[in-house]
Amino acid sequence: MSLLAVSGLSALLGQRRVLHDVSFAVGPGEFVGLIGPNGAGKSTLLKAVLGLVASQGRISIAGLDAAMLGARERAAHIAYVAQEHEIAWALPVEAVVALGRTPYRPAFAALSSTDHAAIEQAMQRMEVATFRDRAATDLSGGEKARVLIARALAQETPLLLADEPTAGLDPSHQISLMRLFDELARQGRSVIASLHDLGLAARWCSRLILLDRGRISADGSPETVLTPESLASVYGVEAYFGTAAGRTVIQPLDLVQPPIQDKPEEDHD
Incomplete structure (x- = not known):
């Protein structure tokens, strides 16, 4: 059974159609990279799955019609890390991470031993346990990002959606996060x-979905999706392709240069 199935999904932002007839399914054990240029519809797609933007089409979560799921039921299946890393309240870091356990607790109920274990593991994984008592509003942008990812990890859902989770992280924490996502998929x-x-x-995703102007341009393994042709046509860039430690290495190098047009010969008559 698919953890998520999307069929014929379309969405508008204002008067502009952002997604056009998008269909795909994600099963257990996948690490899917959602890629595409700015404005391709990546964030809108994630928000549509979560019911945060209006959409047309069918969305199934663990075989259930998403339109029939309440917020708590949906949160038991899907955790979400938003692109924005704002934390409005000066709560201690541990309290922010603990919010990930909300779907499993009655209102105002105390945290259980299971909750505490999930919170601790999430903080250790994201290396935020050392400042568990600091106010989250006092953290750097990268630290806030790691705290919010830890909150999603504490939710312990079968599916995790993350919108630009590596933004604001240094290279070490970027790689650590990708390794973690890969580990979750292997589990x-x-x-x-x-x-x-x-x-x-x-290098890290098992599958890539390439969006271009609100449509799926390619869906498959990184080797089949990321090609010189797709990077040129969708991104308008040229890139270096190689391998290291048995995995693909890609480094964009320059913009695709338009062909030089021959100048028309001057008429000297």
């Missing part, structure tokens, strides 16, 4: 992450 959970870094996407 049978699944991750869909919107990514702009094609090198990280090529």
Whole structure:
């Protein structure tokens, strides 16, 4: 059974159609990179799955019609890391991470031993346990990002959606996060992450979905999706392709140069 199935999905932002007849399914154990240029519809797609923007089409979560799921039921299946890393309240870091356990607790109920274990593991994984008592509003942008990812990890859902989760992270934490997502997939959970870094996407994702102007341009393994032709046509760039440690390496190098047009010969008559 698919953790997520999307069929014929379309969405508008204002008067502009952002998604056009998007269809795909994600099963257990997949690390899916959602890639594409700015404005391709990546964030809108993630928000449509979560019911945060109006859409047309069918969305199924664990075989259930998403339109019939309440917020708590949906949160038991899908965790979400938003692109924005704002934290409005000066809560301690541990309290922010603990919010990930909300779908499993009655209102105002105390945290259980299971909750505490999930919170601790999430903080350790994202290396934020050392400042668990600091106010989250006092953290740097990268630290806030790691705290919000830890909150999603504490939710312990079968599927995790993350919108540009590596933005604001240094290279060490970017790689650590990608390794973690890969580990979650190997454990049978699944991750869909919107990514702009094609090198990280090529090296770590098991599957890529390439969006271009609101439509799926390609869907498959990194080797089949990221080609010189697709980078030129969708991104307008040329790139270096190689391998290291048995994995693909991609580094965009320059803009695709338009062909030089021959000048018409002057008429000297």
